[in-house]
Amino acid sequence: MKRRLSRIGALTAAGLASCILATAAMPEMARANDGYDLWLAPSAAGTAVPDVKILSDSPTLRIAGDELRRDLKAPALPVVLAKADDPALASLRLATAGMGTEGYLIRPATIAGRPSLLVTGRTDTAVLYGAFAVIRAQRTGADLAQLNVASAPKVKLRVLNHWDNLDGSVERGYAGQSLWDWWTLPDFKDPRYTDYARANASLGINGVVLNNVNAKPESLSAAYIAKAAALAEVFRPWGIKVYLSARFSAPIELGGLKTADPLDPQVAAWWQAKSAEIYRAIPDFGGFLVKANSEGQPGPRDYHRSHAEGANMLAAAVAPHGGVVMWRAFVYAETDPDDRAKQAYTEFRPLDGKFADNVLVQVKNGAIDFQPREPFHPLFGAMPRTPMMLELQITKEYLGFATHLAYLGPLFTEVLDADTRTRGKGSTVAKVVDGALDGHDLSGMAGVANLGRDRDWSGSTFNQANWYAFGRLAWNPALSADVIAREWAEQTFGADPRVVDAATSMMMESREALVDYTGPLGLAHLMDTGHHYGPGPWVDDLARPEWNPTYYHKADRNGIGFDRTRTGSNAIAQYAPAVARRLADPRTTPEEQLLWFHHLPWDWKMHSGRTLWEQMVDRYDRGVTTVERMQAQWRDVKGLVDEERWNKTAVYLEIQVKEARWWRDASLAYWMSVNGLSLPAGSAAPAHELAWYKAQRFPLAPGQAH
Numbered sequence: 215m216k217r218r219l220s221r222i223g224a225l226t227a228a229g230l231a232s233c234i235l236a237t238a239a240m241p242e243m244a245r246a247n248d249g250y251d252l253w254l255a256p257s258a259a260g261t262a263v264p265d266v267k268i269l270s271d272s273p274t275l276r277i278a279g280d281e282l283r284r285d286l287k288a289p290a291l292p293v294v295l296a297k298a299d300d301p302a303l304a305s306l307r308l309a310t311a312g313m314g315t316e317g318y319l320i321r322p323a324t325i326a327g328r329p330s331l332l333v334t335g336r337t338d339t340a341v342l343y344g345a346f347a348v349i350r351a352q353r354t355g356a357d358l359a360q361l362n363v364a365s366a367p368k369v370k371l372r373v374l375n376h377w378d379n380l381d382g383s384v385e386r387g388y389a390g391q392s393l394w395d396w397w398t399l400p401d402f403k404d405p406r407y408t409d410y411a412r413a414n415a416s417l418g419i420n421g422v423v424l425n426n427v428n429a430k431p432e433s434l435s436a437a438y439i440a441k442a443a444a445l446a447e448v449f450r451p452w453g454i455k456v457y458l459s460a461r462f463s464a465p466i467e468l469g470g471l472k473t474a475d476p477l478d479p480q481v482a483a484w485w486q487a488k489s490a491e492i493y494r495a496i497p498d499f500g501g502f503l504v505k506a507n508s509e510g511q512p513g514p515r516d517y518h519r520s521h522a523e524g525a526n527m528l529a530a531a532v533a534p535h536g537g538v539v540m541w542r543a544f545v546y547a548e549t550d551p552d553d554r555a556k557q558a559y560t561e562f563r564p565l566d567g568k569f570a571d572n573v574l575v576q577v578k579n580g581a582i583d584f585q586p587r588e589p590f591h592p593l594f595g596a597m598p599r600t601p602m603m604l605e606l607q608i609t610k611e612y613l614g615f616a617t618h619l620a621y622l623g624p625l626f627t628e629v630l631d632a633d634t635r636t637r638g639k640g641s642t643v644a645k646v647v648d649g650a651l652d653g654h655d656l657s658g659m660a661g662v663a664n665l666g667r668d669r670d671w672s673g674s675t676f677n678q679a680n681w682y683a684f685g686r687l688a689w690n691p692a693l694s695a696d697v698i699a700r701e702w703a704e705q706t707f708g709a710d711p712r713v714v715d716a717a718t719s720m721m722m723e724s725r726e727a728l729v730d731y732t733g734p735l736g737l738a739h740l741m742d743t744g745h746h747y748g749p750g751p752w753v754d755d756l757a758r759p760e761w762n763p764t765y766y767h768k769a770d771r772n773g774i775g776f777d778r779t780r781t782g783s784n785a786i787a788q789y790a791p792a793v794a795r796r797l798a799d800p801r802t803t804p805e806e807q808l809l810w811f812h813h814l815p816w817d818w819k820m821h822s823g824r825t826l827w828e829q830m831v832d833r834y835d836r837g838v839t840t841v842e843r844m845q846a847q848w849r850d851v852k853g854l855v856d857e858e859r860w861n862k863t864a865v866y867l868e869i870q871v872k873e874a875r876w877w878r879d880a881s882l883a884y885w886m887s888v889n890g891l892s893l894p895a896g897s898a899a900p901a902h903e904l905a906w907y908k909a910q911r912f913p914l915a916p917g918q919a920h
C-alpha cells in the first residue's frame with residue numbers, strides 16, 4: 215500500500231485518528247514509503263488525539279494546532295498554544311524580550327488552572343515554530359512533560375533560492391521539474407505548495423526566491439506577478455515570504471526603455487513603479503535577488519556604474535515597502551586576467567559602506583563555486599559595514615547530483631565555523647553572517663534548493679537531509695552537523711538505533727569521501743564541462759581560461775596546485791593577516807586545502823611522511839573504500855527500513871561506488887600521464903586507458919543551463 219500523507223485540505227481530527235489507527239495496525243517496515251512525507255511522516259504509534267488548545271484564532275495558529283494534533287502522540291499534559299501577549303498568560307510574566315518576533319518558548323505552565331505544556335512566542339509564526347519544535351522533540355525522544363526550551367533564530371532571513379526557470383526546468387536541479395507549475399498558476403494551487411511550505415516552516419525557513427538568478431524579464435510581468443502572488447498566499451500562513459530574482463535589464467526588455475542605467479531617473483522610476491505593482495499584489499513581498507554582471511547577466515557595470523549603485527537603485531524602490539535587495543557577489547570575468555578566486559573581493563571590498571541599509575551582499579561559501587571543498591570566501595569579515603549573506607548550495611551540482619550520498623552538514627558547518635580572524639580570534643563566518651560580529655540587525659542565509667517534482671522532493675531520501683541541515687543551521691549556525699544528522703535520521707527512519715546509527719555514520723563520512731574521490735588535498739573544479747558531471751581534469755580547450763580544470767590544478771611533470779601565495783596570485787593577502795600567515799607556508803596550511811593555495815612538487819613530503827603523490831593516491835583510494843563501507847552499512851539495515859526507500863538508496867549507493875571508482879581511475883590515469891609516476895604498491899591500476907575516460911560524453915546529463 216502506498217501512503218500519501220500530504221496535506222490535501224485540512225484533515226479532520228477524527229479522520230486523522232482512524233488513518234493513524236489503520237497504519238498503526240501494520241508492521242512499521244512493511245509499509246511502502248516513497249519519502250514524500252520527509253522528516254514529518256506521522257509516527258505510527260500515536261493512537262489518541264492529543265489535547266491541544268489554541269487560545270486565539272488565526273490561520274497560522276490553526277495550522278500549529280493541526281500539526282500537533284496530527285503528529286503528536288498524546289502527551290501527559292495538554293498543549294496550549296498562545297501568543298505571549300495573550301491575557302491568559304499575564305500571570306506567568308513571561309520573559310519575551312530576547313525572543314524577537316520569531317523565537318519561541320516551550321515550558322510547563324499552569325493555564326486556567328490546568329497544568330499544561332505552553333508553546334508561546336510574540337507572533338503567530340513564532341508559535342508555529344514552537345509547535346514544530348515540540349514535534350521534533352518528541353520524535354527525537356524528549357520527555358514532553360520536562361520540555362523547557364527557549365529558542366530564537368540567529369539569522370533573520372532564512373531563504374531558499376530556487377534556480378527554477380519559467381519553462382519548468384531547474385538549473386542544476388536533479389529532482390525533476392520545478393515545483394511551480396507556472397502554467398496553471400495562479401488559478402490552480404497544487405496542494406504540494408502547501409506541503410512544501412509546511413516542510414520549510416518546520417525548519418524555520420522564512421523566505422523563498424521563486425525563480426532562477428539567471429532571470430527572465432517575464433518573471434516581473436503582470437501575469438507572473440499574479441502567479442507569484444498566488445504562491446505567496448499559500449505560503450503566508452506558514453510564515454514564508456516570497457522574493458523574486460530580478461533581471462537588471464528588465465526596464466529595457468519589459469519597460470521599453472533605452473537603458474537600464476541605474477542612475478537614469480527613468481530607470482529608477484520604472485523600478486519604483488514595478489515594485490509598487492508587486493507590493494499591491496503581494497503586500498509582504500520580501501524583495502529582489504540579483505545576479506548582475508556575472509556569467510553574461512546584465513548589470514550596472516554595463517553602464518560603468520558600481521555594484522553598489524545598481525543595488526541601491528533597486529533598494530530605493532523596495533525600501534518604502536519594507537523590502538530588501540540581496541545582491542550577489544558571484545562575479546568574475548574572462549577579461550580580468552587575475553586569479554578568479556580574487557575577483558569578487560577585488561570588486562566588492564572597496565564598496566563596503568556604500569550599500570543602502572536594506573541591501574545584503576550575498577556571498578557563496580567559497581571564492582570559486584560550490585566545490586566539494588573550498589576555503590571560506592575572503593569577503594567574509596572584509597566588509598564590516600555591509601550585511602553579508604551566506605549562499606550555500608543544497609543541490610549537489612559538484613557533489614554527485616542526486617545519486618551520490620553526500621551529506622552537506624559538515625560542508626556547511628566547516629564554513630560557518632571558519633575563523634576569519636578579522637576581529638581577532640573567534641571572528642567566525644557564522645558571526646559575520648548572523649550580524650553579531652559587526653553589529654548588523656539584518657542578516658541572512660540562502661540555500662540553493664535541491665527540490666523538484668520527484669515524489670521524494672530532493673531526488674533521494676538522503677538528499678532531504680541537506681534541505682533539513684540548511685534550515686536547521688540557518689536557524690542556529692552553531693548546531694553541529696552530527697547532531698543534525700542524527701536528529702534527521704530519527705525523524706526520517708524512526709527510532710531504531712541500528713538504523714539511526716548506520717545512517718548517521720554514513721552521512722558523517724560521506725562528504726569527505728566525495729572530496730577524496732573527486733579532488734583531494736585542496737584540488738577543485740576538476741569536473742567535465744557544462745553539465746559538471748564526472749571527471750574532466752584534462753579539459754583545457756574551453757573559450758574562457760577559468761572554465762578549464764587545468765587552470766585550477768596547474769599540474770605538470772614537476773608538480774601540482776595553484777600558487778596563491780606571494781609568488782603566485784597572492785590571493786592569501788585577501789584574508790586577515792593571521793590567516794594569511796598560516797596559509798603562506800605549505801607546512802602550516804591545512805592539508806585538506808594544500809593544493810588550493812600551493813603549487814608543490816610531486817615528491818613534497820607530507821606530514822604523514824608520504825610524498826604528495828602517494829598521499830593523493832591514498833586519498834582517492836580512501837574515497838572509494840569509504841563509499842564501499844557506506845554501502846555495507848546500508849546492507850546491514852536491510853529489513854529495518856521500508857523496502858521502497860531502502861531499495862532506492864541501495865541502488866544509488868551502487869551507482870556511487872561505480873562512479874567513485876570512475877572518478878578515482880580517470881583522475882589517476884590523467885595525473886600519471888602528466889607526472890610520469892607509477893602507482894604506489896598495493897594501489898590498483900585504473901580500469902581503462904586515459905583515452906577511454908576522455909572519450910566519455912554526457913550531453914543529456916540533467917540540470918544544465920538553458
Ligand code: GCV
Binds near residue numbers: 428544583
Ligand atoms: C545559476 C555556477 C553554476 C550556474 C549558476 C552560477 C551562479 O556557475 O554552474 O549554473 O547559475 O553558478 O551561481 O550564478
